[in-house]
Amino acid sequence: MVLGNIKEYTKALKEQFKDRIATIGDAPKLAIIQVGNIEASNRYIKNKVKDCEEVGIIADVYQYPEDITEHELCENIKFDQEHYDGVIVQLPLPPHIREKAVVAAIDPLKDVDGFHIDSPYPPATPGGIMMYLKHCNFDLTGKDVVIIGRSNIVGKPLARMMTDADATVTLCHSKSKLSNHLYGADLIVTAVGKAGFLNCYPIHVPVIDVGINRLENGKLCGDVDFENVEPKASYITPVPGGVGPMTVAMLMQNTVTAAEKKIK
Numbered sequence: 487m488v489l490g491n492i493k494e495y496t497k498a499l500k501e502q503f504k505d506r507i508a509t510i511g512d513a514p515k516l517a518i519i520q521v522g523n524i525e526a527s528n529r530y531i532k533n534k535v536k537d538c539e540e541v542g543i544i545a546d547v548y549q550y551p552e553d554i555t556e557h558e559l560c561e562n563i564k565f566d567q568e569h570y571d572g573v574i575v576q577l578p579l580p581p582h583i584r585e586k587a588v589v590a591a592i593d594p595l596k597d598v599d600g601f602h603i604d605s606p607y608p609p610a611t612p613g614g615i616m617m618y619l620k621h622c623n624f625d626l627t628g629k630d631v632v633i634i635g636r637s638n639i640v641g642k643p644l645a646r647m648m649t650d651a652d653a654t655v656t657l658c659h660s661k662s663k664l665s666n667h668l669y670g671a672d673l674i675v676t677a678v679g680k681a682g683f684l685n686c687y688p689i690h691v692p693v694i695d696v697g698i699n700r701l702e703n704g705k706l707c708g709d710v711d712f713e714n715v716e717p718k719a720s721y722i723t724p725v726p727g728g729v730g731p732m733t734v735a736m737l738m739q740n741t742v743t744a745a746e747k748k749i750k
């Protein structure tokens with residue numbers, strides 16, 4: 487099965503968001519909270535701001551120093567969020583700040599990254615993947631899906647969403663005997679964060695590559711050893727230009743929805 491072109495799809499989605507924003511009247515507002523100055527985070531934030539601006543969402547970045555305390559950060563978030571439809575915190579955070587505490591400081595109704603258990607919005611990366619599969623008419627009913635990586639922001643919520651969509655999901659991690667699970671899968675999702683990690687798997691199986699890794703030559707790549715594996719797969723989502731843009735699209739959709747709810 488060949489999956490569809492993500493670039494064209496995200497372009498079409500942006501047009502839909504522009505139309506929805508025109509109906510709202512006021513530009514939706516998104517606050518992006520950053521702690522420290524990690525180069526990769528700067529880049530992700532820059533892309534989010536650029537995409538938001540393109541569709542008419544105002545995205546303001548609040549950059550706090552690396553040594554801000556957890557308490558100070560949470561208090562600032564509680565204060566900052568008043569003026570926004572959506573609030574997100576760029577991960578990773580410094581080790582002295584607990585993700586859980588920060589997520590709890592965000593009003594669930596403004597948690598457009600979908601991290602909070604009471605957030606009404608789909609988590610951005612898994613939600614983006616589900617939206618993409620739906621767009622490709624990839625029916626998960628009865629499919630065997632192998633997800634590699636069990637993080638709270640990708641693997642676990644994606645496993646739940648795919649199970650709810652009637653797939654049979656095997657959630658693998660660093661202690662799994664991968665070869666026992668990969669063969670026979672109808673779809674593989676890899677969210678490990680290691681370049682060249684996936685270098686052999688069944689022929690004609692689509693792969694969703696969530697990983698983002700930087701090579702020594704500065705280039706970005708996913709978890710799939712693209713050169714060796716690509717000819718065998720029916721489709722591998724590209725990195726860059728795959729799950730990343732779908733994640734931002736989901737984030738923008740959630741922000742537009744939050745702004746629409748406010749005016750109802």
Ligand code: NDP
Nearest residue numbers: 611635636637640659660677678679696697698729730733
């Ligand atoms: P984490 O580091 O939180 O999780 C990595 C997972 O991979 C863990 O569950 C770990 O297992 C598993 N793992 C590590 N080594 C192996 C192995 N040898 N075999 C099987 N499983 C293994 O990462 P994230 O989920 O936060 O991110 C994963 C990747 O996805 C990163 O490259 C990140 O940058 C990217 N990402 C991309 C996004 C996008 O928008 N495109 C969004 C979010 C993440 P264990 O639990 O046992 O340690």
